[in-house]
Amino acid sequence: MSQTPEPRELEELLRHLPLNSPPEPDALWERIQTEVHAPVDGRAVRFVRRQVRSPWLAAAAVLLAIVGGGTAGLLRAYRAPSAWKVVPLAGAPAVAGDPLTEAGALTTGQWLVTDAVSSARLSVGRIGTVEVGPGSRVRLDRAGLTAHRLTVERGSLHAVISAPPRLFFVETPSVLATDLGCAYTLEVDSAGTSWLHVTSGWVELKQGDDISLVPTGFIAEVQLGHRPGTPYAVELAEDARAALHRLDTGEGSATDLDVVLAAMYTASHNITLRHRSWITLWHLLQRVDPDDRRRVYPRLVSLSAPPSGVTMEGILALDRRMLKRWRADLYPMWSEEAQPWLTRIGRRIWNWAIR
């Protein structure tokens, strides 16, 4: 193929195109590494990219799904030893009313109670640990191969779980926290208000039909009788947190919304920061009245434009599919639409098995 002749002078001029270095290349490198090695995002990419390309592969996958479903059914029927190992870390926590001075066991239905100076560590099967802080009252509801479940009446715990999503659940008076592969701190005060701080991965907070998805570096609060609060980044200013709280509980004003919007990152910030504010605004949009939604929507768009098929009208009308699609555009791991149908079937079988 003969190439178009290029005038030598023009070529020389074009060689003057300046080569620029990114500002703060080490900081950029840190962000790249963080994102590349984030386990949540890694799963997201695989969900999106993996597609069945061969009928034989599809047949094998169907067979695998059937076998997997059967196995999951057996797992559901089987109950692992219904106890967790418990180790006192400070003071003398009590299990079923008896003070614990050395390692013991917490069986299903039993309460672990810590006073103002005691704390304990629980082993969540083989998938992680839970440290129960002072002043806590915690009950083990289920310890099995397919689900682990705790109830926290009051106090605090710090969970570190390394397992597939939806294996570890914590119920508080105000909300159900579902682990999606993560580490987090959960506090419950005497009024039943729950306070969640995620330090790794994601946690789902659910109350009735209302859900909040809380990622790394975010906090969410849930008051008794209210839906899960809007997650916000840990660096959010105190006045913006207070305004957000008022908006969440239906006591907010237009001024509160001004304060929250002013505290959000803008289009001039990098993609990581923009997505942090996007998460907050995506939740907030679903919690404010239609007039305020019209103010939140443009900020969402400026942080990350919606994918095709997602319209302003749909989002303002809180169309569930569009909301989900937009979220999945940023965080594909949440997107059922982004998953091959076999993956979806597999996940449903798994969810049925662990329920």
Next chain:
Amino acid sequence: MAEPELDADILEGCRRGDPEAQRRVYERYRDRVYSVALHYLRGDHAAALDVTQEVFVKAFRAAHGFRTDARFSTWLYRIAANACIDELRRRRRVVLFGDIPSAIHPAVEPADPTDLSGEVAVAVSRLSPKLRLAVLLRYLDDLSYDEIATALDCSVGTIASRLSRAHAILARQLAHLHPGHPPPEEPLDVTDA
């Protein structure tokens, strides 16, 4: 002259997810990827930074599937080109909605009037996106026509045609840089389509 390809050890390390190998790839290509994004996005530093981050994240995540019979640089530039095009599409949606982010600047403005690089950058930034990208890959990254065609997923003939059109436009726009030539008067090709 195009740069020599990466060492096989670095490539293999990158495929295994070795952070040290990834760091060397990043240091080798970051300026070029960033520069292509910066010129393509008409001087929007924040967007160029986002694109650069996205390119390396995608490349490192997908490196295990990289075929060694292809050039790594071409593969990386293909990711970069797609990321630039996606960013421009996203931006169009934002602009259509009517909320133009403050970070979008109209062009790379020359800081020094005697600096040829500024003049050239402005002229290139005024090309249409398709022509602009071909020019950037050709002159900023020293890719051959074949490599540009691979990176942009089109035929060599298409690339030759785009570069030919770009050369004609740029020759007019930059003619005044030669002694005895007047400044350009013809309208610019600024269609973002």
